[in-house]
Amino acid sequence: MLQARVKVAGICCSDLVSLNRPWHAKFQQVTFRHFVSQRFHQRFTIAGFPRARTARQRVSILKEHIEELLVQSLLHLKRDKLLSTEIELSPQLERTRSPEHGEFASNLALVLAKQANKPPRELAQAIIDRLPRSRQLKRTEIAGPGFINFFMNQLALASTVKEILRKDQLFGHVTQDPDHRVTLEFVSANPTGPLHVGHGRGAAYGASLANILQAAGHMVQREYYVNDNGRQMDILALSVWLRYLELCGEKVSFPINGYRGEYIYDIARTVRSEHGDKWRYNELEMYEGISADSEKGNDAQIHVDELIDRASELLGHSGYLAYLNAALDHILTDIREDLEEFGVEFDHWFSEIELEDSGAIQHAIDCLEEHGHLYIKDGATWLRASELGDEKDRVIVRENGKATYFASDIAYLLNKLERGFDHAIYVFGADHHGYIARLKAAAQALGKDPECIEILLVQFVALFRDGEKVAMSTRSGKFIPLRRLREEVSSDAARYFFVMRSHDQHLDFNLDLAKSKTNENPVYYIQYAHARIRSVFRNLDQLDLTHNSAIGEAALELLTEEHELSLMRALSRYPEVIEISARQRAPHTIAHYLHSLATEFHAYYSAHQFLVDGENLRNARLNLILATQNILSDGLAMLGISSPEEM
């Protein structure tokens, strides 16, 4: 039955194209039989990869500069025979925790002390003595057990402002490197119902991570794997049909394992309005000979399977497909819109049916066979996964000849790698952690390096209202839809709250806090900083003054207040933050950074007037806050959050 349906489903998709349904229409636009959004065509070349930006590459001006000085010093040390020439060490440089230790600190002397056979502090002095002169560097000092602290000149900090206001590049962003092609799969929720808050976290995390990786120089393709195949689709079609019968006035006992959401009625209503009562059958025709539904053992599953067979008998293929496609169309359209309103877009919607139809699954099985990782037992085809780090062997093709879900996963993985991606990232819910070993084993069995796939687990979300945990259960259909959360707390707040914690931490989502438009809500705190800056420029207009950026740039040396130095210090960190955030797959780093940047700004705002009489100082300060505005808005955009003009 399944086999037959899949075949017809393939045809049906083309049928739908002629009906001009937006989601299915995407089918025909592309080769490889993939779903691809419009955006894909705008941003990607034929080979399927984004075009590299032309901006020149630059990581962090200040940090790189000091690192370069250290490298020079090390070379001198080697020349002076104080260090073995065999030592290859990239300088260890990190931000200090407080300005009293300068901007940067290096533990190089501590690390090298043993090899140089010198006390750390003495070695530190030797390193300092050999540092090339630099206008950016005010002074150095040896601290504690042998740290070298670097104090930057005001000029060096001010140059950050200059860099940010340059028009030819995005400060802190790195040119995309064609050698780092990444496919990032996230959400991939089964099309059996609307997205819920758990999916929302995966969506917010994945979308932010994609932006961050891109900013850090990776070519990223965002993919959504549409699991539109298999038994769950049968159950979905069945659920719609049963609701349809109810609407026709038939008495229906809804199966325990059916999909119970309100949206099933909506779909049934659509079907009925298009096709009338032509698929109406009475209770006897439906349930005669069907075994009882019960929570016990496998009863519920058997009951559903029998009902599915009955449904396809009574409805015939075309009728059955009408239900299935109405459901898929309705639900996927809903998911797409939901995500779009959430600021989450995909380059690639990948259909499992298409995967199967294109022969990719057979291709993958052949590939596994070729590498000698398959064997037959009890009539089924098994992957020798236990030899590749998984806990047990896995069935690939069942005794009944049908490929397992895992087989599709392997085929999809192979497809990704064959499309030229050298790195595949999966964002899964925490309940999928059993997949890590399995997918890595699969990669190895395909003859690939298991390191090329990376699985990131997003932990669960618990909603809290009035200090009480909001009950959620997918089984009973009582989950909280993402859409309702967005309506309640706004997309901006939801996006921020979902990524403000590390993805491997359970998230307690405080609804009252997210909703509150007060000082305690971190989203508005950051957005308010942006709105305040915009407001300053509006006031400038009202005073009939204009911002002269050139004057400001020439006068940056006037920015010597502690608040100004501190703000510039924060701005200069941005490239490092992007880099760390990308490397650690940690969007929350950006969220925390933006909060601290907003703090610096608010403190500055309270302490000093920007619209002062002196033209030079005024324009210099406007340059500084405009730079701050740019970084706030760039960082917020990376997290999918808007930058309001006023609040």
Add this chain to the structure above:
RNA sequence: GCGCCCGUAGCUCAGUCGGAUAGAGCACUAGAUUCCUAAUCUAGGGGUCAGAGGUUCGAAUCCUCUCGGGCGCGCCA
């Protein structure tokens, strides 16, 4: 039973390729508005980094064990 994630201030969490005196928000206390938005700012108290051992110049961070919490272990999808 086996495996994965986690345990840091009253609460929610940063900090984990080892680094200096362990940080932030909320809550609490006391202040700031003739001036660009008070959705703001300033100051303050609050800690056995779950516990024990190990590795070393140095451990919240790495290793081992114990305790506690969450999740997963189908020829389901």
